[in-house]
Amino acid sequence: MKIDWAALASVFGISLVVTVALVGLFTLGITGLAKQVRTGQGGAGSHALARTGAYACFAVCAAAVAYGIYLIVA
Template sequence: MSLDWSALGQVAAVSIGVTVAVVVVFALGVLGLARFEDAREQNGTAAVAVTQAGLCFLACAAVVAYGIYLIVPQFH
């Protein structure tokens, strides 16, 4: 039995890259919620902060849904 080490390395690199990207996008969503809370306390407009948080959380949910789609064979 032999292993294709380059393919294993590619899978590991993509997995680590996607994981870091999802964590960064989620953190930006939390930052948007924090800015929303600050703007709401100061009676300011918080439309940009809510939009940022919503888009970031939607992107995270899309990545999770795509991962579930790839894992569950009934969806193919």
């Protein structure tokens, strides 16, 4: 049995980068939603922009998870 260590390291590296990126996006989404809860910061426009950005981050995370499930099933 031979193990292709280069391929294993490549899969590990890509998985690590994608995981950190998804966690970062999800964190940005949570931060965007938390911004509208805080009082006394910005106007209604900044809250709408933060909410829209948060929903966009969550949509990208959901798309990445759906694509991962698609890759596993296919």
